[in-house]
Amino acid sequence: MxxxxxxxxxxxxxxxxxxxxxxxxxxxxxxxxxxxxxxxxxxxxxxxxxxxxxxxxxxxxxxxxxxxxxxxxxxxxxxxxxxxxxxxxxxxxxxxxxxxxxxxxxxxxxxxxxxxxxxxxxxxxxxxxxxxxxAQGDSPLTERETDVLAAARAGGSIADIARMVHLSEGTVKNHLSSAIGKTGGRNRADAVRVAVERGWL
Structure with missing residues (x-):
């Protein structure tokens, strides 16, 4: 049984x-x-x-x-x-x-x-x-980019995200920029949307 x-x-x-x-x-x-x-x-x-x-x-x-x-x-x-x-x-x-x-x-x-x-x-x-x-393949996002996008999902400023993921604001900006490029998003919110739709977050 x-x-x-x-x-x-x-x-x-x-x-x-x-x-x-x-x-x-x-x-x-x-x-x-x-x-x-x-x-x-x-x-x-x-x-x-x-x-x-x-x-x-x-x-x-x-x-x-x-x-x-x-x-x-x-x-x-x-x-x-x-x-x-x-x-x-x-x-x-x-x-x-x-x-x-x-x-x-x-x-x-x-x-x-x-x-x-x-x-x-x-x-x-x-x-x-x-x-x-x-057909889609694996997520192109690194572990850090995924962490930063997940934190960005809740909204908030770069400083808020930096505190959440324990990184400097400059590093967060770099990871967000890279994630936006890899997802093809127009901005941070769009990158989060694309990553969620594809199951990467």
């Missing part, structure tokens, strides 16, 4: 997934949480073998939760199920240790099959998203 944990911040979606997958004879929904920072404890307490994780959740996102599961609850495999079918998210999820990545409009029978395959130790990736990810 597959012991399934479902993590999604939308109660209606979480309940619908639990109802659908709970109908499968070999899947038992053993836990449901609405925050990413509740995943590890719920997986431990319920002895879940597969965790279905949304990306956008309060606390920590599903990709960070997948990474924590890999190191802290290695007997529980992560399957990302999200509305955000962005190629950059796929790459980040796989690097974090997720065993699968599918979008929420996947038919119920295919989602149940994905849970089974992940439970067996196989990788499951939405084929359209995989093709887009290969």
């Amino acid at each position: 597959i012991r399934l944990l479902i993590a999604d911040d939308q109660a209606l979606v979480r309940g619908a997934l639990a109802a659908l997958l709970g109908l499968e004879p070999d899947i038992e929904v053993v836990a449901q949480v609405g925050r990413g920072d509740e995943v590890v404890e719920a997986a431990r307490a319920s002895e879940a073998t597969v965790a279905l994780l949304d990306i956008e959740m309060p606390g920590i996102d599903g990709i960070a939760a997948a990474s924590l599961l890999r190191t802290q609850v290695p007997g529980c495999r992560a399957l990302i199920v999200t509305t955000f079918g962005r190629p950059g998210y796929l790459a980040r999820a796989m690097q974090a240790g997720a065993s699968g990545f599918v979008v929420k409009d996947t038919p119920a029978a295919e989602l149940a099959d994905a849970v089974r395959r992940v439970s067996q130790g196989l990788r499951v990736v939405d084929p359209v998203l995989a093709a887009e990810s290969l």
Whole structure:
């Protein structure tokens, strides 16, 4: 029997997934949480073998939760199920240790099959998203450029961003300029938008 944990911040979606997958004879929904920072404890307490994780959740996102599961609850495999079918998210999820990545409009029978395959130790990736990810390639941003853009996402001045990332204002300006060039953005806000759309942030 597959012991399934479902993590999604939308109660209606979480309940619908639990109802659908709970109908499968070999899947038992053993836990449901609405925050990413509740995943590890719920997986431990319920002895879940597969965790279905949304990306956008309060606390920590599903990709960070997948990474924590890999190191802290290695007997529980992560399957990302999200509305955000962005190629950059796929790459980040796989690097974090997720065993699968599918979008929420996947038919119920295919989602149940994905849970089974992940439970067996196989990788499951939405084929359209995989093709887009290969065509797009990896993020061109360096780790520091990513940090600076992530800090810029909240708004604020160069000085505010510099304090957040513990860099000088001049260094922040250089990283922002480079990130704007690499994303093709017109300005800082546009660079953030492009990076988010591509799943680089």
